[in-house]
Amino acid sequence: xxxxxxxxxxxxxxxxxxxxxxxxxxxxxxxxxxxxxxxxxxxxxxxxxxxxxxxxxxxxxxxxxxxxxxxxxxxxxxxxxxxxxxxxxxxxxxxxxxxxxxxxxxxxxxxxxxxxxxxxxxxxxxxxxxxxxxxxxxxxxxxxxxxxxxxxxxxxxxxxxxxxxxxxxxxxxxxxxxxxxxxxxxxxxxxxxxxxxxxxxxxxxxxxxxxxxxxxxxxxxxxxxxxxxxxxxxxxxxxxxxxxxxxxxxxxxxxxxxxxxxxxxxxxxxxxxxxxxxxxxxxxxxxxxxxxxxxxxxxxxxxxxxxxxxxxxxxxxxxxxxxxxxxxxxxxxxxxxxxxxxx
Amino acid sequence: xxxxxxxxxxxxxxxxxxxxxxxxxxxxxxxxxxxxxxxxxxxxxxxxxxxxxxxxxxxxxxxxxxxxxxxxxxxxxxxxxxxxxxxxxxxxxxxxxxxxxxxxxxxxxxxxxxxxxxxxxxxxxxxxxxxxxxxxxxxxxxxxxxxxxxxxxxxxxxxxxxxxxxxxxxxxxxxxxxxxxxxxxxxxxxxxxxxxxxxxxxxxxxxxxxxxxxxxxxxxxxxxxxxxxxxxxxxxxxxxxxxxxxxxxxxxxxxxxxxxxxxxxxxxxxxxxxxxxxxxxxxxxxxxxxxxxxxxxxxxxxxxxxxxxxxxxxxxxxxxxxxxxxxxxxxxxxxxxxxxxxx
DNA sequence: TCTGTGTGCGCAATAGCTCAT
DNA sequence: TATGAGCTATTGCGCACACAG
Numbered sequence: 001x002x003x004x005x006x007x008x009x010x011x012x013x014x015x016x017x018x019x020x021x022x023x024x025x026x027x028x029x030x031x032x033x034x035x036x037x038x039x040x041x042x043x044x045x046x047x048x049x050x051x052x053x054x055x056x057x058x059x060x061x062x063x064x065x066x067x068x069x070x071x072x073x074x075x076x077x078x079x080x081x082x083x084x085x086x087x088x089x090x091x092x093x094x095x096x097x098x099x100x101x102x103x104x105x106x107x108x109x110x111x112x113x114x115x116x117x118x119x120x121x122x123x124x125x126x127x128x129x130x131x132x133x134x135x136x137x138x139x140x141x142x143x144x145x146x147x148x149x150x151x152x153x154x155x156x157x158x159x160x161x162x163x164x165x166x167x168x169x170x171x172x173x174x175x176x177x178x179x180x181x182x183x184x185x186x187x188x189x190x191x192x193x194x195x196x197x198x199x200x201x202x203x204x205x206x207x208x209x210x211x212x213x214x215x216x217x218x219x220x221x222x223x224x225x226x227x228x229x230x231x232x233x234x235x236x237x238x239x240x241x242x243x244x245x246x247x248x249x250x251x252x253x254x255x256x257x258x259x260x261x262x263x264x265x266x267x268x269x270x271x272x273x274x275x276x277x278x279x280x281x282x283x284x285x286x287x288x289x290x291x292x293x294x295x296x297x298x299x300x301x302x303x304x305x306x307x308x309x310x311x312x313x314x315x316x317x318x319x320x321x322x323x324x325x326x327x328x329x330x331x332x333x334x335x336x337x338x339x340x341x342x343x
Numbered sequence: 344x345x346x347x348x349x350x351x352x353x354x355x356x357x358x359x360x361x362x363x364x365x366x367x368x369x370x371x372x373x374x375x376x377x378x379x380x381x382x383x384x385x386x387x388x389x390x391x392x393x394x395x396x397x398x399x400x401x402x403x404x405x406x407x408x409x410x411x412x413x414x415x416x417x418x419x420x421x422x423x424x425x426x427x428x429x430x431x432x433x434x435x436x437x438x439x440x441x442x443x444x445x446x447x448x449x450x451x452x453x454x455x456x457x458x459x460x461x462x463x464x465x466x467x468x469x470x471x472x473x474x475x476x477x478x479x480x481x482x483x484x485x486x487x488x489x490x491x492x493x494x495x496x497x498x499x500x501x502x503x504x505x506x507x508x509x510x511x512x513x514x515x516x517x518x519x520x521x522x523x524x525x526x527x528x529x530x531x532x533x534x535x536x537x538x539x540x541x542x543x544x545x546x547x548x549x550x551x552x553x554x555x556x557x558x559x560x561x562x563x564x565x566x567x568x569x570x571x572x573x574x575x576x577x578x579x580x581x582x583x584x585x586x587x588x589x590x591x592x593x594x595x596x597x598x599x600x601x602x603x604x605x606x607x608x609x610x611x612x613x614x615x616x617x618x619x620x621x622x623x624x625x626x627x628x629x630x631x632x633x634x635x636x637x638x639x640x641x642x643x644x645x646x647x648x649x650x651x652x653x654x655x656x657x658x659x660x661x662x663x664x665x666x667x668x669x670x671x672x673x674x675x676x677x678x679x680x681x682x683x684x685x686x
Numbered sequence: 687t688c689t690g691t692g693t694g695c696g697c698a699a700t701a702g703c704t705c706a707t
Numbered sequence: 708t709a710t711g712a713g714c715t716a717t718t719g720c721g722c723a724c725a726c727a728g
Contacts, residue, residue, distance in 0.1 A: 006487075008696055019715050024698065032712055054464045055401035056696035064398065065464075073427070084416070087444040096463050098409075098441050101430040111484040120409075120439050121397045147709045189349075225626035250623060257626045280593060281599045283568035285628045351721055362690045367723065375688055399721030402695045 007048040016044040052145060058121065066096040067306060071128040072324055076223070077278050078295050079128045082151055085299020086126055093322050098122060103283030106136035114141055124310045126150055126302050127158075130193050130258035146309040150302035151295070153194025155245065159309060161302040163293040165195050168330035169202025172245045172273040172291050174210075175332055180340045181243040185214040187231050187310055188219040189247035196220075199247050199275060216238075220251060227256025236262035241270060242261065242341040249274040249281050252288055256337075260285070271338035287335040297318065301326050344471035350391040359387040370395065376451055394513025399465065409439040409606075410649060411460030413469040415448050420565070420621050422471045425493055427467060428642020431634040436650055441465060448472055450480035468499075469645050471492055473536050486555045489652040494646035496537025502652060502667035504530070506636040508538050512545025515588045515616040515634050517553075517684040518675055523683045524614065525584040526555040530574050530598060531562040532590035535679050539563075542590050542618060558583075563594060577604035582615060585684040592624050595631055603628070614681035628676035637671065644669055 013020040018037060025033050026041040033041075044050070067087055071079050077275055080293030083099070087187060090097045091291050100113040110129065117125055124146040127138060128151065138147055139157040151158040156162075171201050178183045189196030200217060207214045217235060220227040232257045236259055246252035252274035266272050266286055274281060279291035305326060356363040362381060363490060368376050369384040371602045376384075387393070401407050412429055414422050426442070441463060443456040453472065460468055467489040470481060470500035473496065481490055485602055492503040497504075519527045532539030543560060550557045562649050563570040571594030575686045578584055579602055589595035602609055617624060622633035644670040648669060 010696080020697080021699090021716085022714060032714085034713065037713080051462060053402075054462060055398045055407065056720090057698075059396070059696080060399035060400055060698040062720080070550050075420065075423045077418065077420075082443075084418050084444055088446075091459075097461075099426075099430055101427055101434075103431075109512050116434075116439075119394060119397060130550055136630050225623045253623055254626045257382075257628055257630075260628055263582055280568045280596055283572055283597045285536045285600055285603055287600075336705050353721080363722080364724090365692080367688060368689085380689085396721050399695090400723075402721080403723045404693075630688065
């Protein structure tokens with residue numbers, strides 16, 4: 001018994017009694033094929049279980065219908081959701097998605113990932129790589145493949161899709177000020193991320209605009225609950241703090257824990273607002289008020305943008321073009337972790 | 344100006360003054376190429392920026408070096424981690440990874456995903472699809488491509504890699520019993536998932552083995568904190584409950600919230616143990632004792648298993664073979680959410 | 687020991703051929 | 708004699724591999 005070979009177009013043609021070109025016409029819905037012939041071909045296709053060979057088609061058409069996604073850490077909630085949105089949208093547009101995870105966001109790793117994807121022949125690449133360094137590395141990739149960054153802040157030197165971090169920070173800060181707090185403290189995310197920078201800028205700008213004092217922000221080394229907890233212990237020792245805006249929900253969780261351990265109540269003693277609105281935040285103690293970003297939608301929009309650019313290669317060059325910087329507005333989801341300050 | 348064509352092997356050969364075959368030899372590190380010739384070829388490769396065409400190579404070798412991953416919901420922590428582990432390992436083995444997300448785990452969706460991946464020519468598929476229905480659908484896929492299920496319980500009718508859920512449940516239950524609790528209540532995950540079934544079985548078996556009463560388990564419709572919260576409100580009304588084992592950490596989070604709202608303290612009034620050991624659990628209120636599963640490792644092992652099977656196609660048929668059911672032991676991470684019952 | 691020639695992988699696209707009307 | 712529907716023949720895509728030389 002020798003290895004069964006998968007049927008090819010010629011086999012279908014032979015069985016249907018036509019040429020392989022006629023088979024091709026049927027498969028591509030070209031006109032000028034008699035109905036009877038078409039049926040014979042389709043019957044042969046079914047009988048043999050014929051599947052077109054993607055490699056051969058790619059070789060002939062010079063199109064792979066494959067897009068690449070570079071992601072720093074898909075285990076985080078945001079990146080995971082974006083990846084999901086990307087894949088959904090890709091399927092609708094009949095594209096395949098290949099992922100390349102990178103362990104660190106230094107220039108070399110990112111360029112390596114780009115190389116691997118290009119080797120595979122992707123027609124475009126979406127980068128879920130929100131760190132400043134990654135964007136910088138990508139901005140001058142000598143690449144003939146279109147690139148789109150997603151969830152990378154709004155000022156990347158690349159085509160990009162991102163939530164409006166400054167607007168989100170403004171929502172949170174204004175909400176707390178409107179509740180009557182004299183000022184708002186801020187747990188900053190890792191400053192190597194554009195998102196963290198922009199949220200901090202939005203928070204600061206809002207305080208200044210409203211004439212509130214700008215307290216020293218507490219900068220985190222990463223986005224984790226652990227970091228939120230450690231910063232939270234410092235917050236707990238400062239009797240002036242009545243309201244805190246956290247750069248993300250994980251940090252807020254750590255903060256809540258630290259405050260609770262210090263005997264402070266949220267929101268009675270201190271109000272807290274987060275960022276991201278992960279599904280679990282509703283069940284934090286207490287239920288967390290948070291700025292919501294629609295990661296799914298970010299992914300979908302990024303994919304659509306990439307497909308536009310792939311379809312129109314010149315478009316990729318006009319990177320300063322406004323239409324290639326899609327900004328999605330966040331919303332504030334009010335729960336119970338923030339209230340008026342005590343008199 | 345016409346479209347610049349990417350350089351091909353023939354271009355390299357011409358520039359180096361050799362035949363394309365010699366170029367191929369150099370690229371594949373074959374022996375029998377004089378050093379000077381090799382250098383000329385490599386110089387030409389660099390000068391032209393030559394990259395081999397993956398489609399052409401695939402056509403010639405009949406190998407795509409691409410594997411597929413089908414995932415139900417990559418936004419969950421576990422699946423996201425497994426995907427990450429898979430991709431890491433794939434890179435090491437010089438494979439590409441294509442993802443196919445499915446919205447629901449019915450037979451049709453799953454088979455569609457398999458089809459899409461096969462159309463692309465993947466050499467094997469890893470399924471992150473822990474629902475009973477998905478496994479059933481896959482078990483009789485008329486497929487010539489090797490399949491491996493991951494995180495799918497330990498009794499799938501497929502090659503699989505999974506954590507030992509029963510052992511994990513036993514760890515948790517024994518731990519609580521050893522603390523002095525007369526019995527342990529259980530929040531069951533959605534019973535359509537093998538993991539939920541197996542954890543329930545492990546819990547029940549342990550209670551029986553130890554001669555403890557088996558209370559009615561509380562079954563959830565999904566794995567979310569919301570479900571944990573709703574079941575938790577029922578737990579809070581039952582004065583007999585002193586210890587609860589939750590099928591996962593999200594549900595435990597909801598439970599903690601419900602207990603807290605009911606004025607019950609954890610662990611003083613009720614001890615709680617979770618499952619998964621997500622990074623945030625340490626910062627729950629209180630810090631959650633949980634059964635840890637190493638999702639990364641699950642992903643890596645699944646990939647290695649798949650590669651073995653791909654390399655030895657006959658291996659895929661021996662599905663009953665023990666070596667194709669890899670079981671990884673979980674560990675108990677003790678924190679502060681469980682203690683001895685009050686006298 | 688080194689290097690070149692020829693062929694096939696499976697498909698798409700182009701040109702061209704054969705009947706009808 | 709033209710027209711076009713319905714089909715066939717041929718070539719090229721870029722590479723790997725067997726076989727020479």
